[in-house]
Amino acid sequence: MRTAGINLEHTKKTNRLLILRLLCSGNGFSRAELARRTGLAKMTVSNITNELVKAGLIEPLAAEHQGAGRPPVRLGLTRRSPAEVGLFLRRDSCTGICATMDMEILSQVEFSLGPGETANTLLDKTESAIRYLVQHCENREVFGVGIAAMGPLDYARGELMTPPNFYNIRHVAMAETLRERLGIPVFLANDMDVSASVEKLYGKCVDLRNFVYVGLTNGVGAGLLLNNSLFLGNHGFAGELGHMTIDSAGPLCTCGNRGCLETYVSVPRIMQQFRRELGREFEDFGELCGFCEQDPAGAALLDTLLEKLSTALINLCNLTDPEAIVIGHSGALFTDSQLESIEKRVNQGILAKGLSKVQVMRSAFGTQASLYGAAALPLQQVFVGNLCYEKFFEITPPCPSKRKRRGQAPEPDPDSPEQELEPDLQVLEEPDEPDEQEEQQEEQEAI
Ligand SMILES: [Zn+2]
Helix, strand or coil, rough: CCCCCCCCCHHHHHHHHHHHHHHCCCCEHHHHHHHHHHHHCHHHHHHHHHHHHHCCCCCEECCCCCCCCCCEEEEECCCCEEEEEEECCCCCCCEEEEEEECEEEEEEEEEEEECCCCCCHHHHHHHHHHHHHHHHCCCEEEEEEEECCCCCCCCCCEEEEECCCCCCCCEEEEEHHHHHHHCCEEEEEEHHHHHHHHHHHHCCCCCCEEEEEEECCCCCEEEEEECCEEECCCCCCCCCCHHHHHCCCCECCCCEECCEEHCCCCCCCCCCHHHHHHCCCCHHHHHHHHHHCHHHHHHHHHHHHHHHHHHHEEEHHHHHHCCEEEEHHHHHHCCCHHHHHHHHHHHCCCCEEECCCCCCCCCCCCCCCCHHHHHHHHHHHHHCCCCCCCCHHHCCCCCCHHHHHCCCCCCCCCCCCCCCCCCCCCCCCCCCCCCHHHHHHHHHHHH
């Protein structure tokens, strides 16, 4: 139950973020479309978009001529709009990008990790990569850094805890240390969770309320997006699909249990099975998937493994009742027919069979959802109110500067419903009526 009131400024900010979220999807929307998709009054949309245009965040896009009549003015992000940095940390390497808020990549780096790595060398390399990306962002302001990493992570502290097979590197406070060194907000999140989030923000699941992202890597993980929100669980450990038991009498798993999915299905396990049973070696997982399309013995072996994966997915569907399963990481390399076979098994096995089909689809980002998801992490923090973006633009009211100190975790948003608005922050002058003249002028300029 809500225990605090919602002030007008909070409502306005929420509406502004709704519009900004749509505009970041990169398609360019007219004011009428924004009103229709958000359910806001046209006047409210005009007021907010005028404000964002004045602040230099959005602008009318070049008009496309479509027959007679004036086409509607479509709005999109400007070249002044800020950028964000994302890094995907793996065991052997790290890839980083600097991207616009609508996910246009501005620059990219990669560095390797190997034996002898320590917490300090990891932090130093990561810092250098971020500094490079910040310097190669078309002179835009970088408003945040997202790092996607394998677990386990301490979400609250932004800490890499005890990742297995990671050079004995343990308990690294990555977010806080890098935030102190760089003076930019840094966020750390599980690679499966950011992958689910980015599918919701830009990918194939924009209009879905319930779906799961399943990534096949050295193990199997899942990001759960339920009721339009990422579900992390009590410790951020939700979605450890690889440790779902599918045979309690099965082989011993590294977690101490028996017959976990990961003891049968992961990229190394599948490659190992093909080596052992068919004597086949493959350069990469994509080659293996392609081989199985041509070779009956390969297809049969892969099918037994897809059956085990499908068993876990049926369990997951019975727990979460999703509209779709997005398969990503190396799982994006499965062929269409292999994905179809998973979809068929899942829909035959779930309790809700016959009600509506659970779609099984390849990630919109191929094998790279974690990298895009890392870059989108700061923007996600804006949308949930953990990161203030107004300071990059002259959008009123500004973030209270006394709450923002360099090198510190972002303070909770003062406009969140749980907190009172600061007494010195008032709704500043805003026209009650849309400025028709100005809107017409903008529209003419865009033609
Ligand atoms: Zn296990």
